[in-house]
Amino acid sequence: MYTKLQLNRKILHPSILLIMIFILLHVSITPYSYSQTIVGETKIYLLALSKNNVGEAINVTIQLLFPGNGKVFIIENNGKIAYDTKISIYYSLRLASLYTGINYKLYNYRVIFPPELDLEGTSATLAFTLAFMKLLRNDPANGGIGATGIIAPNGLIGIVYGIHEKYYAGLRYGLEKIIGPPYLDLENATNYYPSIDVLNAYREYTGKWILPNISRFQVISPKNYSMVFIESYIYFKKSIDKIISYVKKIPVLENISEGLKEYELGKKYFKKKQYYTAASYMFRAFNDLYSLYYTALNQNEENTLMILKKYAAQNISYVNKRLQECMRSFIEKPTYWNYDVLLNSIVRSIQAKLVYRIALISNETKAKITYYVLSISRAQTALHWLELYNLTNSKPIDSTTINKGLARLQDYVNITIKYFTSMNYIGNNTIKQYMSIVKNNTDPAQKLLELSTLLYNITYKVLLLNVFQTYYSNKEVLELNDTLNSLSQKLIYYTGEPNPTILTSLEIIHNYYKEREGFDALGFIESSSTSILSIELLIFGNLYPYTLSTEKIYEENPYEELKYLEFVDVFKTIRSTILLASMIILSFIMGYLYAIRRSSKI
Secondary structure (H helix, E strand, O other): OOOHHHHHHHHHHHHHHHHHHHHHHHHHHOOOOOOOEEEEEEEEEEEEEOOOOOEEEEEEEEEEEEOOOOOEEEEOOOOEEOHHHHHHHHHHHHHHHHHHOOOHHHOEEEEEOOOOOEEOOOOOHHHHHHHHHHHHHOOOOOOOEEEOOEEOOOOEEEOOOOHHHHHHHHHHOOOOEEEEOOOHHHOOOOOEEEOOEHHHHHHHHHOOOOOOOOOOOOOOOOOOHHHHHHHHHHHHHHHHHOOHHHHOOOOOOHHHHHHHHHHHHHHHHHHOOOHHHHHHHHHHHHHHHHHHHHHHOOOOHHHHHHHHHHHHHHHHHHHHHHHHHHHHHHHHOOEHHHHHHHHHHHHHHHHHHHHHHHHHHOOOHHHHHHHHHHHHHHHHHHHHHHOOOOOOOOOEOOHHHHHHHHHHHHHHHHHHHHHHHOOOOOOHHHHHHHHHHHHOOOOHHHHHHHHHHHHHHHHHHHHOOHHHOOOOOHHHHHHHHHHHHHHHHHHHHHHOOOOHHHHHHHHHHHHHHHOOOOHHHHHHHHHHHHHHHHHHHHHHOOOOOOOOOOOOOOOOOHHHHHHHHOOHHHHHHHHHHHHHHHHHHHHHHHHHHHHHHHHHHO
């Protein structure tokens, strides 16, 4: 028989062993707990409208916590911050990380709103973005600054509802600067600082330009690069030469004179050996002159439309075939150069298909002709761009870069879709496209291009909305040119080479500006180029290490996530304490039962 002391020892020994085992298990399954330090804090004024449409300036504090993993704690202080506003905070954080090049997942963030505030809408996107950028870079900024504006995925700033009331609210509150989108009515308004995009807005906010600031820099194009656009120029010129004698006999109209002017400018820049500019002018001349030519023909309209429709469809079919061939090659050996070539060609092929579909549903003969001709010419440019494929011995993209870039891109597209669907600017078709790409078990290189194309198309669509139909003055064109040049320089630094987007955009914008092309045309080219370069910077810019599980896609409910994050640290501590205490008690019970069982056997 065991004595009482012996029995207690028999209980104690297995109990201690079980406690140690349970503690080890607890440590392995319990999330790592750490204390966080506030390493940065800033205040910025959001400009909002009350329910009575009265402008208000709301002072919001944002804190930077280290270490972290990218979580945002929304401190509502007995108020109610709407879902779309919370989404705009998440979106702003991604924008800030993209343009500063700093890993937003190194930190956590606390956004503290004034007590009992009800706030909804996305007009504070610009203010949140500027504040996050300042915190990530630790730049000084005056606290008496307000900002308002929504933001496109390529950084362009859009107009918000009630911009006049919000501007006057900033004046009433004595703000030194009110930063917002270009708006004709406020062009020369006191303390209003219009900015075309995020980078220029940040320059107004802090006085600093955060990317390489080179207004014009030299890049060397690869061998045989010029030949591609020489052939493109020749294709369009030869086509025009077949009809130009007929076109010149048509009674003078504005479109004819414009087309002939573009034709002459194409020849001018061909002599100057500015071949992309020459090809671009001939492309424009082709569209204007052929549209007029087919409209003016005294032939059977039905027959003319049938011929154009058939030729446009054949062009689109051939482009699809060539794209598939190049895509297979890209999957086997992805390079930086070929990625840019394919993205540009895909974008042009999509535009060709779009105007072809518009031609099909149009009821007017003149409109049908115009869209069919544009579809044909745009498909040809897609083919011409594919002639650049494999033109250089470009640096291959390793699998690690592709996977990290794909994760960042998926995260960015995901939050972008949520942001614009919260405003009803994009619909279910875009969501379905995103879901299809993410869930398909395709090669990562192919998925990278598909997601890039989707993001470009989202950007293109939202920039056509009235809120982004900003007027372009000389100031806005020059500001966007600063952004484009800086993005180009940054991307060359990361990839080690200029890509076709950089080479073509630098040439054509410089020449278009000299020719005094309309500011709207210049702004459109600049915004299109920044859309592509921003995507490439996101993927290839080595911004931050990032992984994303395939489950974290559009179905997640970010509203629930945001609400939960406000309490997660407290509950985690309580749960861990209860779990550990339960394990200790359970260990003694099991030890006691084990000892009793052993003693009964003796």
